Amino acid sequence: MADHQYATESSEERATRALGTLAAISAELASARPLEAIIDRILGTITAVTDAAEVGVWLHTPNGMTLGWGRGTRLLTEQEIRNGLPGATEKQSRNDLRLEGIVFGERRVGALALRTTRILEPEERLLLSALANLLAPELAHAERSRQLEVEVASRTAEIERGHRFIEKVIDSLPLGLYVIDREYRIQSWNRKRETGMQGVSREEALGRTIFEILHRQPGDMLRREFDQVFATGRMQEYQMESTLSGEQRTYRISKIPMRLGDGPVTHVITIGEDVTDWQQAQERFSQSEKLAAIGQLAAGVMHEINNPLATIAACAESLGYRIEDLEKAGAPVSPETRDFLGIIENEVVRCKQIVDGLLDFSRPKQPRKERVSLNEVVERTLFLLKHHVRFKRLSVQTTLDPLIGRVPQASTEQLVQVLMALLLNAMDAMQERGTVRIVTRPGPTVHDGVILEVIDTGHGIARSEFTKIFEPFYTTKEPGQGTGLGLSICYGIVQEHGGRIEVDSTIGQGSTFRVILPVVET
């Protein structure tokens, strides 16, 4: 064993050997052995040379901690190691203790301590200083590494906190959001995209290309959309219809360019927002605005037409009396004159009906206002229509909820007029064969009121016509078959009752007209 070998040597021999070891350690330091191995080696050397019972090395870390190696570390308190031995200057003994400060540049980076059974020889003290000097840069380096480690750990934690925060923000958005890089690889995928219709988990999506994940969309189209944003650096926006959820929904898709530096676009953020409700509300709003304007115009024009019509009717009537008088007096009156008069009278009646219809639309007359049961409205209308020739070939199915409340401040007569117009339209759309369903039911919540639905299996209505059909005089029927006033009158009456009309339709399959009215408990 090395210790025994040293013990039998003279102090000179020991010094020489120690110097040899010192040279070897320097070489090892140059070839960058791990710090722990070098410290072990130094501690071994000190123990062997000085016959020390215990030896230790300390490193002062930047965060105020002291790291120690060797059994000698038990000899002193941290305070003593940092400040030197109490009541003694550095390199002096406290009894059998010796403390050698390790200084790098101006700074104390650690200490060497040992307990010996005898007074150290001057060469041994020199050796200790030399070893302390050798260790100094190593400890300074280790200290710096520790400092860096601590810094990296705290920065990493900070970045992770930032990441988690941003992730929470984009997960809380009521929108689907994902980000792709220039290789079309997904770099971010939010909660809504995980839970949406084409729900794909984040783990599954991240790192894969968008074409692999959104495989239901045509890849070349998707690529073109992204390439356009990458190339132009401008945001692209468009709308998309989807029936994946079972009903038709409208989405607004925005593709937003993102740059990590000052250079070209590095990523594209895609946001998908369900704007169906917003769009419907928007359409309803602009439709009611337009119809209100038409209503005002119609009311003005009709008022102007009413007076000349009344004059024409009065003149025709008195002409009739004149002709009667002439005939009584035996004067010859040509049959054509009678016919012409008849035509004038009939046409005046037709004009009056149109004018009345338009007035109904623009400001529906308000006869009695009572609490009306929609089920009674249905019964009354069907009773009236039973005698209609065209209606006889049609079958009507009713599903009436006996428990629905009544419509307050309503007019049975007007609501019958509404249902009648809807049923006549349904009948026209089905060319008088097929089944019309009439449904009454409560709205989904108390505030939604009551619903009256007329569901036909007719030719249907194109989406683009949905708002036009409520305009006065809009008709697709042959001249003489329809005036285009039916739905506009319905609209006016329902509006007057504080409700609204909605339409759903699929070309070739049929239409549903839904009248939603306010309700009070019966």
Ligand SMILES: Nc1ncnc2c1ncn2[C@@H]1O[C@H](COP(=O)(O)OP(=O)(O)OP(=O)(O)O)[C@@H](O)[C@H]1O
């Ligand atoms: N159930 C339906 N199915 C298909 N198309 C319909 C239906 N209801 C209405 N329409 C369309 O809406 C248009 C307007 O209807 P509206 O009731 O206002 O007028 P009209 O039926 O043409 O004439 P009028 O009711 O004055 O006799 C119709 O011409 C038709 O094209």
Ligand SMILES: [Mg+2]
């Ligand atoms: Mg009609």
